[in-house]
Amino acid sequence: MASFKSVEDDQLKEIPIEEDNKPVETPLLAATRTGVIELVKEILKEHPQAVEHVSHKKQNILHVAASYRRRDIFDHVKKMEMPTSRLILGIDEDGYTVLHHVADNKNYTGGTSPGPAYQLQEELEWFESVEEIMPSYFTQHHDKNNKTAKELFREKHETQLKAAQQWIKETSQSCSGVAVLVSTVVFAAAFTVPGGNDEKEGFPLLLHSPFFMSFTLTDVVSLSCSLTALVMFVSIVTSPFELHNFRFTLPRRLTLGFALLFMSVLTTMLTFTSTIILIIRSEQRQKWTLTLICCAAFVPVSVLDLTTHFPLLVSFIKAWKYPYSSLLRNLKFLGKLARILTFLGKLVFQRGLQSFSHHHPRSENERNV
Structure with missing residues (x-):
């Protein structure tokens, strides 16, 4: 019993220093820094007490995971409730808590989301998730420079905030121009009925064709989606672009605008296809003609999907994070x-x-x- 206690006490000590004054990094902290979660799980499985190790800077595993943005390792350690309640109260030699390491982006190498706005949202979400598991009084702790974690976050992310503001503003202005163009085209198409109207009653001559209903529905949907997307992009441009707006409001509006713009382009090409099929009489329709029309109609949709919409799909899901x-x-x-x-x-x-x-x-x- 005494020998086990002595071994445990040795493991709680700081990391020893070699003769040439270079600090020695334990395998657990090294695996945490490099993000090798399989090795972290194996070490904690064989030696659970190793979770209490601290570095020469008095940083525990949560400090290292927060600093290097190793969320999978952080979540794995967080499941160990008893050690986490002690580790979360750790303070290193710079007066940094775990939340301070989240706020400091000196080891930040870029987020997993495309676009500065979504990367900033990812940082805000990471800060908020760590803040939730910390005691409320501990979030007001000041480091050696007399700064709280929130004050440090705002200072360290000032450059990223400016980049996000510029990117989301320019993106919204560009997409709003496309939305205006699409809405103009489909609005004009609504008054240009394929086949013309009856001179006496005013009803469309091709009203009974099934493709006429397809033309009408896709034209209405395209106009609605393009105008709604335009409203979303205009609301972004007129926003104050404060730091807290990048947590929910701005990313959600941008992703919703992207989705509506994609839908408007898709339905516009469907409207075009329906119009061409209505104009070409049944006896003139050839398989190769219809195939060529369909391919030409969906090329713009495919290009838009691959270049803008698909890379932002993950960000869209994160931005609209509902139960x-x-x-x-x-x-x-x-x-x-x-x-x-x-x-x-x-x-x-x-x-x-x-x-x-x-x-x-x-x-x-x-x-x-």
């Missing part, structure tokens, strides 16, 4: 609302068709379309 239960409830509600609107739309459309058929019978050429 799964709430998300499922919202999806169910939207599904019910969509079914109700579809049912009402069918009733209105069927009555319109009956009224049109009663006053304007179709010709033989129109039935063949």
Whole structure:
């Protein structure tokens, strides 16, 4: 029993110094610094007491994991509740707590998200997640320079904040121009009915074609999405761009604007495809013609998806980080609302068709379309 206690006491001591005054780094702290989580798990599995090791700067494993942004290791140690409650109160020789190491970006090598705005959001989320597990009184601890963790975070991330402000503003201005262009095109297309209108009644001549309904729906959806995306981008440009706005508000607006812009471009090309198919008569339609039209229609969508939307998909999910239960409830509600609107739309459309058929019978050429 005495021998075990002496071994444990030796492990709680600081890391020894070699003869040439170079500090010795334990395998656990070295694996934490380099991010080798498999080695960290194996060491803690065989020797759980090694979690109490501190470096020559009085930094424990949580200090090192927070400084080098090793979230997987930090979360693994956090599951060990009893050691974590002690380690989280550790203070190194610079007066840094674990939260101070999160605020200091001297070992920051760049985030996993694309774009300065999303990287800043990632840093804010990392700071907030560590702050939640610390005692409230301990978050006000001052380091040797008499700064709290929040004050240190704002000072160290000032350059990153300026880069994020410039990037999100320029991106929003560029995307708003595209949204205006798309909305202008689809708005003009709504008043240019394929095939023309009847001179007496004013109804479209190709109203009974299934592709006419496709043209109408995609045109309306494209106009709605492009205008909504424009509102999102304008709201970003007029925002104050404060540091706390990059935690939720600005990234969510930007990702929502990207999604709506992508949807508007997609539905615009579907509108174009439906219009071309309506113009080409059935006897003139060839398989290669339809294939060429579909390929040409979806090339812009594919380019937009690969260059902008797909790389931001992970950031989109992180920016809209809701509980799964709430998300499922919202999806169910939207599904019910969509079914109700579809049912009402069918009733209105069927009555319109009956009224049109009663006053304007179709010709033989129109039935063949």
